[in-house]
Amino acid sequence: MPEFLDLHSRTTKVLRALADEAMRANGLHYGQHHLLAALWEQDGRTPGEVAAKLHVTTPTVVKMADRMTASGLLVRRRDERDNRLVRLWLTDAGRALREPVEAGRRDLEEKVTAELTDDERAALLATLAKVHATAERLVG
Amino acid sequence: MPEFLDLHSRTTKVLRALADEAMRANGLHYGQHHLLAALWEQDGRTPGEVAAKLHVTTPTVVKMADRMTASGLLVRRRDERDNRLVRLWLTDAGRALREPVEAGRRDLEEKVTAELTDDERAALLATLAKVHATAERLVG
DNA sequence: GGCAGATCATTAGACGGCAAACGACCCGAG
DNA sequence: CTCGGGTCGTTTGCCGTCTAATGATCTGCC
Incomplete structure (x- = not known):
């Protein structure tokens, strides 16, 4: 070895x-800190942008965002200009x-x-x- | 950070x-090499022994052993003296x-x-x- | 000799990761 | 104006890892 x-x-x-x-x-949970850090640095990033920042794949971010949305750390909102995009926004709990x-x-x-x-x-x-x-x- | x-x-x-x-x-797959290495070093170890050797938990080894048994790398056999124990044995494919x-x-x-x-x-x-x-x- | 506690493997369920398939949407070339 | 290719997020399904709960078996004490 x-x-x-x-x-x-x-x-x-x-x-x-x-x-x-x-x-x-x-x-x-372990990975949630990384996702939060990406949003602390710049709120409203898309899943793809977060994935690139964290060097993980998009599905990984989507799954984590699911759980974190459920636990009230962030919210999903569609981009107004480009409807393909989703933007992740911190809640007060996430910022705190x-x-x-x-x-x-x-x-x-x-x-x-x-x-x-x-x-x-x-x-x-x-x-x-x-x-x-x-x-x-x-x-x- | x-x-x-x-x-x-x-x-x-x-x-x-x-x-x-x-x-x-x-x-x-990634983790299977570690399990095989434990058996190359000493064949017929129990899931618990392998887990200790690899610094992982027993359920992790059990799951991996499930898949590796299915793919023909090893076989499960109960210990003859102590029926609680299971021993993992390499197949020719696993040894090869x-x-x-x-x-x-x-x-x-x-x-x-x-x-x-x-x-x-x-x-x-x-x-x-x-x-x-x-x-x-x-x-x- | 039998029962209580200890010891094992297994199952169940969650999380973080990946690849592949899918579906919605945008945009530019005709 | 339309349509095809590109860009997204999402779904699905797998692997490795953990904790907690379950079930089978052994062992030592009375």
């Missing part, structure tokens, strides 16, 4: 569990989560990198970015 | 896509995949780390392992 791939996937699992836990504290969720996110980042020196942290970011770029070229 | 968490999750997505693609070349799958895995590891120097690679492994350990302590 290749060292890096194995270590990376194990790390993913643990980080995912922690992120899930942190989001549940705000009444959210921004501060606590972003705080939880920063807190988690802090905690998992707490045992690294500044140099280690910088090197980790740079090297991982290199791997990411290489991988992206392979998949594209 | 925290730098490391964000970069790590983007990397995960791309690596996952590449791994998926590599496994599909062998007629496998070992070489090509492991080769594809090594190939992917090589490719995504190709642009790193030896030092960078070593540092990446060490630092990521540190983060992993820290995170694991947080979740445990």
Whole structure:
């Protein structure tokens, strides 16, 4: 079992569990934070735009938007000019989560990198970015 | 959006896509390789043992075993001494995949780390392992 | 020897992800 | 003006993952 791939996937699992836990504290599921973040940055995006921003497929966003609409975090409204488009708008409840969720996110980042020196942290970011770029070229 | 968490999750997505693609070349789905690897290492493990080895839950293994039994990669057999236990045994088809799958895995590891120097690679492994350990302590 | 509690696998149901098929809508070329 | 091709969102169906509930079996204690 290749060292890096194995270590990376194990790390993913643990980080995912922690992120899930942190989001549940705000009444959210894991992926919902990402969709909200896209709307916090710019409200009224379409599912396709959100999907591109999050690097996921459109159906994924549609499904998440279904659940989040049901739980009152956002509303769907058709674009007035182009009737093919749907725009996702935050509700007050969706907007209200921004501060606590972003705080939880920063807190988690802090905690998992707490045992690294500044140099280690910088090197980790740079090297991982290199791997990411290489991988992206392979998949594209 | 925290730098490391964000970069790590983007990397995960791309690596996952590449791994998926590599496994599909062998007629496998992404997760099935891990289950097979557990049995290549030691055939006849129980679902619970496999789950522990892979750091996933037992139901996950049960579902995967369902599909893999259906596609002829392994067979279920009850333990003779303890009838609560089920043991998963590789078929010839399951055993035959070992070489090509492991080769594809090594190939992917090589490719995504190709642009790193030896030092960078070593540092990446060490630092990521540190983060992993820290995170694991947080979740445990 | 029998019953209560522990141990296993399985089922049920939810979520995040993907690909493929479908349907509604827009727009530009005739 | 129309019609065909392109652009969207949605539906469907699958995989991997989790938690919670269910059911079967073993084991130790009385």
